[in-house]
Amino acid sequence: MTEQNTNEGWEPKIVAFVCNWCTYAGADLAGISRIQYPPTVRIIRLPCSGRVNPFYIVKALQEGADGVLVSGCHPGECHYITGNLSARRKFAMLKSFLSYIGFEADRTIFTWVSASEGEKFANVIKGVTEKVRALGPAEKMVKTIGEPAQA
Amino acid sequence: MENIEKQLREEAGKLLSEKKVDVLIGYGKGTLPYQAVPTIITEPGEAEQLVWNPFCTVNLAKYVHDVIFQHRESQKRVKPEDRTKKIVGVVARGCTTRSIIIHLQERQYERDEVVIIGVPCSGYVSKKKLWDALEGREPLECAVEGDTVKVKTQEGSRSVALKDVLSDSCFTCRYNNPIIFDVMVGDPAPPMNPEAEYEIVDAFESLPDDERWAYFTKEMSKCIRCYACRNTCPSCYCKICFVEQSGPKWVGVTIDESDTQVFQIMRIFHQAGRCVDCGSCVEVCPMGVDLRRFLKKLDKDGYNLFGHRAGESLDSPPPLSERSMNDKEDFIFEP
Numbered sequence: 001m002t003e004q005n006t007n008e009g010w011e012p013k014i015v016a017f018v019c020n021w022c023t024y025a026g027a028d029l030a031g032i033s034r035i036q037y038p039p040t041v042r043i044i045r046l047p048c049s050g051r052v053n054p055f056y057i058v059k060a061l062q063e064g065a066d067g068v069l070v071s072g073c074h075p076g077e078c079h080y081i082t083g084n085l086s087a088r089r090k091f092a093m094l095k096s097f098l099s100y101i102g103f104e105a106d107r108t109i110f111t112w113v114s115a116s117e118g119e120k121f122a123n124v125i126k127g128v129t130e131k132v133r134a135l136g137p138a139e140k141m142v143k144t145i146g147e148p149a150q151a
Numbered sequence: 152m153e154n155i156e157k158q159l160r161e162e163a164g165k166l167l168s169e170k171k172v173d174v175l176i177g178y179g180k181g182t183l184p185y186q187a188v189p190t191i192i193t194e195p196g197e198a199e200q201l202v203w204n205p206f207c208t209v210n211l212a213k214y215v216h217d218v219i220f221q222h223r224e225s226q227k228r229v230k231p232e233d234r235t236k237k238i239v240g241v242v243a244r245g246c247t248t249r250s251i252i253i254h255l256q257e258r259q260y261e262r263d264e265v266v267i268i269g270v271p272c273s274g275y276v277s278k279k280k281l282w283d284a285l286e287g288r289e290p291l292e293c294a295v296e297g298d299t300v301k302v303k304t305q306e307g308s309r310s311v312a313l314k315d316v317l318s319d320s321c322f323t324c325r326y327n328n329p330i331i332f333d334v335m336v337g338d339p340a341p342p343m344n345p346e347a348e349y350e351i352v353d354a355f356e357s358l359p360d361d362e363r364w365a366y367f368t369k370e371m372s373k374c375i376r377c378y379a380c381r382n383t384c385p386s387c388y389c390k391i392c393f394v395e396q397s398g399p400k401w402v403g404v405t406i407d408e409s410d411t412q413v414f415q416i417m418r419i420f421h422q423a424g425r426c427v428d429c430g431s432c433v434e435v436c437p438m439g440v441d442l443r444r445f446l447k448k449l450d451k452d453g454y455n456l457f458g459h460r461a462g463e464s465l466d467s468p469p470p471l472s473e474r475s476m477n478d479k480e481d482f483i484f485e486p
Contacts, residue, residue, distance in 0.1 A: 055393070055401060058416055062409050075476060085474035088483075093423045093452050093471070095482050100356065100448045101416070102364025111484040123486035140364055145407040147400070 012066040012132040014041045014125075017056060019049045019084070022073035022114045029118030037122035038129045041069070048072065050083030054094045057108060064142050067107050067132035071124065074112040084112070103140060106131040155270060155337035156203045159242065162268055162334050164198035172240035172266050176214045178207040184293040185281055185302075189214050201242065205276045205295050205313065210429040212250030212385035215241050219260045220388075239265050244272035245326035246429035249462030250385035252331060253425055256468055259388065269332030271340035274313075274321030276300065277430075279439060281316045285309065319443055320430030323348040330464065349451045351444055367412075367445075373438040374411045380432035380442060381418060386425040393417060419445050424453040424470040427461050 018024045024045045030037065046052060049072025057068045070091060078084040091110045099105045109128050113121045159177070166172045179190030179200045187207040190200055191214070222237040229235075243251065248267060255262055281290065285304060292303035299310045321327070325345035329335065355363060378394065381387045393401045394414055401417070403410040419442070426446045433443050453459050456479060457470035 054420055055417055058413055058420075059401070062413050075480070082474050085476065085478070086471070088478055088480060089457065089471055089474060090423075092456055092478065092480070092482055093449060094420065096452050096456075097416075097420060097423075097445075097448060099360075100352075100363065101367040101445065102360050102362075104360060109484045110482060111486075120486065124484070127484065127486035141409045141412050143403065143405075143407050143409040145405040147403050147405060 007136060010137060011038075012040045012129055012137075013064065014067040014069055014128055014132060015060040015065040016041050016043045016069040016071065016125075017046055017049070017052045018043055018070075018113075019051075019072040019079075020045055020047050021079040022077065022112070023049075023071040023121065025115035026113040026117050026121040029115065030121045031118075033118045035118055035122040037125040040129045040132075041125050048078065048080050048083035049087040050078075050080065052087060052090075054090055057094065058098075061103070061107065061138065062141055062143050064138060066135070066138045067109065067128055069109050069111070069124070069128050071111045071113050071121075074114055077114060104135050106135055107138065156201070158336040159203050159268065159270065160198045160201050162336055163192070163201055163240065163242075164195040166240050166266060166268070166334075167193070167198065168195040172238045174218060174237065175240035175242075176211050176218065177201040177242035177268075178203065178211075181206070185276060185278055185290050191218070203242070203270055205274065205300075205317075206293065207244075208275050208278075208318075208431070208434050209383055210247050210250055210385050210427075210431045211241050211243065212247050212254065213383060213388075213431075215239050215251065215265055216254055216259060216385065216388050219264060236264060238263075241265060241267055242270055243267045243329055243332065244270055245324065245328055245330065246272075246320075246427045247385075248329040248331050249326060249427040250429065252462040252465055253386060253427070253469070254388075255465060256462075267329065267332045267334075269329030269335040271329075271337050272321075272324075272327045273340045274317040274324065274327070274343070275430075276313070276316050277318040277434060279434075280318070281311070284311045284316055318430045318434065319351075320428045320433070323350075324428070325460070326463065330462070349447065352448050352451050355444055355448075368408065370441045371412050371415050372408055373440050374415060375438055376411055376414060377437060379435045379437065380440075383431045383435045384422075385429070385431075386422055386427075387418070415440075415442075415445075419449065422446055423449045424457070424459055425461050426450055 052070050060068045072084045095108050111124050163175050175192050177190055178187040180202055181188040187202055218239050226234045288304040290302045294301045298313050300313055302309050323345055324343040327343055328339045402414045453470050459470040
């Protein structure tokens, strides 16, 4: 395997789907508080963690993300009252299903970060980066053939 | 079995002649001896076409949805005051009624638009298993007598035990008798063996990650994306399925194996809390993909996490359309 060679200097790519009201504000707080965290994460802001279609996660993995993080408001604190509770049910089943078919459990991570938890956001990113780094680059279900150009 | 068939024809004829239903969906004799086909009748005289035997395979709830929706489509060109409802009668076994319950819960049609003729079910014959049991010899005539299937092939007659060729879904079926019905024909069938329901999942869960992934990719590499599983699935009723959407294009069109895997993962995941394990997708798959192993996992999770079984009663809504503060969240990452 050439994995050892290619892993050198490799940094994980993590796609984070975060909710607008809590985690995104938490990330903002981490930023303005100048808390350092690894630059491995690509943040995608959504209205609510309930807006995360399980398809986004599967698609991100197919497009080569080494890890996917979904983060929203703590249960009971959703801006839309119950968005994160619906989300929690979806994620519980999706995570279990992806593990069942053989994905490493640590590639899909779910967490709650509120707007006041800048410190926690940094720790989450550190934690997720460490977990994904330990797994190495994603190999399962990564698409290698490009789509034909659209006419 | 003949008795049930006779009663079924009587009931169907009665419903049609009393105009209680406009159209009746049942099983009719197929062109292949080991396969009954969905049959749609509108005249009382056609009730003689109906059959009921262990070769009645696919879940008819799909056709109920199709007929009602095609009728609704045809009514769009009619003046609002002249629009009609179409009452659909259906011959339903346990899994079919579960699918109808899911449709009703998801507000696809009203309860008064469907008249359910319940039939007891003791399982259906899987055509793949039958071919395997005959070692590839083509069955020319098939008949079920008690516990055996009498098959005539070119090389002579053979008997196959019914339990050797029943579909996998049927052995561990929990609801082989209709859950909701308007008319019931025959006596309730004896229970199957639901205790062993999740054995297939438990065995698979105990394997290491890489072996499970290897099995998943091996199975999915057989898939030719003909979408027969989607077309036969009563829970797959979207007007525009995600596989046909082009903006965003969810499922790629290349020969990359990941495209097929993404399709399968998402189709299976869309059945979370909605799969009734009728086995139709497995039965129609031309490539013999082991779909049940993966669908059953969602069923197991739905039960273990949320105490819910798909379509078990009209009052228990699908788990993903419900929410609760008290759900387990041991999977949430805390740094």
